[in-house]
Amino acid sequence: VGGDRLSIDIAVGTGANALVTTPGATKFYRSAGREAVQHQCLSVAAGATLEWFPQETILFPGARVRSRTEIALQADALFIGWELLSLGRPVIGERFDNGALLAGLSLSRDGLPLLTDRLRIADPRHLDGPTGLRGKPVTGTFIASGCDGAVLEVVRKAAVVPNGLLLGITLLDDLLVARC
Numbered sequence: 712v713g714g715d716r717l718s719i720d721i722a723v724g725t726g727a728n729a730l731v732t733t734p735g736a737t738k739f740y741r742s743a744g745r746e747a748v749q750h751q752c753l754s755v756a757a758g759a760t761l762e763w764f765p766q767e768t769i770l771f772p773g774a775r776v777r778s779r780t781e782i783a784l785q786a787d788a789l790f791i792g793w794e795l796l797s798l799g800r801p802v803i804g805e806r807f808d809n810g811a812l813l814a815g816l817s818l819s820r821d822g823l824p825l826l827t828d829r830l831r832i833a834d835p836r837h838l839d840g841p842t843g844l845r846g847k848p849v850t851g852t853f854i855a856s857g858c859d860g861a862v863l864e865v866v867r868k869a870a871v872v873p874n875g876l877l878l879g880i881t882l883l884d885d886l887l888v889a890r891c
Contacts, residue, residue, distance in 0.1 A: 713742030713775060719751040723759040723788075730762040736797075737765065741773030741810070751780040755788035763792030767849075770798050774810045782818040784856060790818070791855040796830075798838060801848040808835045816852060818886065825886055828852065847877065851891045858887040 723729045739747050755761045763782075770776060782790055794816060798807035811833050818826040830850075837843045844850060855862075863882045866889070872878045880889045 712740045713745035713747055716748045717750070719749075721751075721753045721761070723753075723755045723761045725756040726758045727756075728760045728762075730764070733765040735766055737768040738771065739769070739774040739776045740771050742775040744775070746775045746777055746811075749776070749778045751778075752783075753781065753790075754783040755785065755790055757786035757788055760789040761792070763790065765794070767795035767797050769800065770796070770807050770810065770812060772799060772805065772807055772809055774807070774812070776811070777813045779815040780817070782816075782854075783822075784818070784820045786821065787857075788820075789857045793851055793853045795851045796849065798832070798844070798848045798850075806835075806848065807832070807838065818854060818856075820856075825884055826854065826888065845877065851889075853887075853889040853891075855887040856885055858882060858885055862887060 721729070721731060737749070753761060753763060768778070780794060782792075784790055796814070798812075799805040812830065814830040816826070816828040817824060832838065838848070839846050860882060863880065866887060867880055870878060870880060876891065878889065878891045880887070882888075
């Protein structure tokens with residue numbers, strides 16, 4: 712809720728493998744004015760692997776949220792994971808029609824940035840239109856490191872896209888990035 716702060720710091724040591732998830736969805740409730748802050752710092756040492764699969768984050772109308780996920784890989788470290796965001800509760804027709812979100816996602820290897828992503832919603836109009844989310848209330852970003860062009864083609868061929876769903880899959884250096 713407004714005024715709460717949560718920091719998550721995960722460090723996977725050399726040669727270790729870790730799967731991290733959550734027991735339920737993260738929920739940000741309506742705020743009377745103060746911002747809720749979540750910062751997730753994930754670091755993966757050389758020779759280690761982190762699988763990061765938290766359940767979705769749900770923003771209730773009126774929430775004021777600042778969320779940041781930073782992923783730091785060292786040398787040949789591997790990462791696979793996602794971030795899922797539900798703007799309101801679409802199954803009951805609820806829309807995130809007021810409130811504010813500033814979300815950041817970044818991934819670096821040996822201190823060099825490979826992916827930096829920001830999503831800012833400060834007005835209900837940001838949910839619609841071609842430069843916004845086109846009215847889609849749920850968005851997801853999937854990232855896997857250690858990929859190449861062959862993996863990209865396999866994923867693209869295997870992707871089944873239902874009518875009306877927007878999906879993009881690309882390769883940035885060795886990062887497979889899918890957005891839906």
